[in-house]
Amino acid sequence: xxxxxxxxxxxxxxxxxxxxxxxxxxxxxxxxxxxxxxxxxxxxxxxxxxxxxxxxxxxxxxxxxxxxxxxxxxxxxxxxxxxxxxxxxxxxxxxxxxxxxxxxxxxxxxxxxxxxxxxxxxxxxxxxxxxxxxxxxxxxxxxxxxxxxxxxxxxxxxxxxxxxxxxxxxxxxxxxxxxxxxxxxxxxxxxxxxxxxxxxxxxxxxxxxxxxxxxxxxxxxxxxxxxx
Numbered sequence: 001x002x003x004x005x006x007x008x009x010x011x012x013x014x015x016x017x018x019x020x021x022x023x024x025x026x027x028x029x030x031x032x033x034x035x036x037x038x039x040x041x042x043x044x045x046x047x048x049x050x051x052x053x054x055x056x057x058x059x060x061x062x063x064x065x066x067x068x069x070x071x072x073x074x075x076x077x078x079x080x081x082x083x084x085x086x087x088x089x090x091x092x093x094x095x096x097x098x099x100x101x102x103x104x105x106x107x108x109x110x111x112x113x114x115x116x117x118x119x120x121x122x123x124x125x126x127x128x129x130x131x132x133x134x135x136x137x138x139x140x141x142x143x144x145x146x147x148x149x150x151x152x153x154x155x156x157x158x159x160x161x162x163x164x165x166x167x168x169x170x171x172x173x174x175x176x177x178x179x180x181x182x183x184x185x186x187x188x189x190x191x192x193x194x195x196x197x198x199x200x201x202x203x204x205x206x207x208x209x210x211x212x213x214x215x216x217x218x219x220x221x222x223x224x225x226x227x228x
Contacts, residue, residue: 002053002078003052003053003054003055003078003079004029004050004052004053004054004055005025005027005028005029005054005055005057005226006028006029006030006031006046006050006054006055006056006057007021007022007028007029007030007031007057007058007059007062008030008031008033008042008046008056008057008058008059008062008063008065008066009030009031009033009059009060009061009062010058010059010060010061010062010063010084011060011061011148011151011152011155012117012139012140012143012147012148012151013059013060013062013139013140014030014032014034014139014142015030016135016136016138016139016212017059017136017139017209017211017212018030018059018211018212019135019212019215020211020212020215020216020218020219021211021215021218021219021222023215024215024216024219025219025222025223025226028057029050031045031046031049031050031062031065032045033045033046033061033062033065033151034143034147034150034151035150036150036154037150037153037154038153038154038157039061039064039065039068039154039155039157039158040068040072041154042065042068042154043065043066043068043069043071043072044072046065046069047069047072047073047076052076053076053077053078054069054076054077054078055077055078055079055081055225055226056069056070056077056079056080056081057080057081057083057173057222058080058081058082058083058085059083059084059085059209059210059211060083060084060085060182060183060208061085061151061154061155062085063081063082063083063084063085064085064086064155064158064161066080066081066082067080067082067087067161067164070164070168070170071164074167074168074169074170077170078170078171079170079171079172079173079225079226080168080170080171080172080173081172081173081174081175081222081225082172082173082174082175082188082191083174083175083176083210083211083218084175084176084177084180084182084183084208084209084210085183085188085191086183086187086191087160087161087162087164087165087187087190087191087194088160088161088162089158089159089160090155090156090157090158094156095156098152098155098156099152101113101116101117101148101152102145102148102149102152104116105145105148105149106145106149109145110140110141110142110143110144110145110148111141113140113145113148114137114140114141117140118133118136118137118140120181120182120207120208121182121207121208121209122136122207122208122209122212122213123177123179123205123206123207123213124179124207125205126207126213132212132213135212136209136212162194165191165194165195166194166195166196168195168196168198169196171197171225171228172192172195172197172198172199173198173199173201173221173222173224173225174188174191174192174195174198174199174200174201175188175200175201175202175203175210175218175221176188176200176201176202176203176210177202177203177206177207177208177209177210177213177214178202178203178204178205178206179205179206179207180206180207180208180210181207181208182208183208185202188200188202199224199225201217201221203217203218203221204217
């Protein structure tokens with residue numbers, strides 16, 4: 001494989017979310033998407049910081065950044081892995097909950113936001129698993145209300161991507177946790193059906209944070225994607 005693997009985290013996430021997968025693959029650079037004001041700026045920053053041809057893997061919001069990288073520079077992208085994500089544009093219906101969490105973070109702090117936001121993002125059977133939850137809680141609490149607000153602003157301005165998917169010509173993996181309540185399996189089946197030659201993998205016994213919850217399964221799927 002001649003390309004470099006970049007791993008893009010999602011909302012309120014950093015290298016923690018990808019740590020288990022990266023350890024198992026023995027490669028991958030995790031990108032920082034905490035300072036930019038839009039998905040387009042995040043994509044442009046990844047491209048600027050990582051020259052050459054890339055294998056781009058994104059989780060949740062990070063997968064939307066990965067698709068924006070394809071939009072901006074398809075010749076730079078050899079492979080795309082899209083995990084626990086979506087392609088629909090922002091809706092008015094989602095704004096109240098997102099704006100409520102922005103207020104919560106500013107008024108009550110990141111610990112309060114973490115307890116409000118994080119538990120629904122993992123498999124319910126794993127909520128008492130300290131080995132999983134403690135690092136994820138530290139990750140979310142290491143962020144700031146301003147980072148959260150900036151990332152939410154980027155998500156609320158996100159475009160719909162349905163018409164982009166059929167234009168993708170590189171090797172694509174679409175993966176999702178079986179119990180992902182935020183970005184369900186059916187949504188990923190639709191995505192995979194719209195991308196020529198895409199492979200869909202369902203990660204068993206995992207919620208939205210599939211890379212952190214089941215790094216063995218995710219790494220296996222990504223290893224096949226990287227070597228195909």
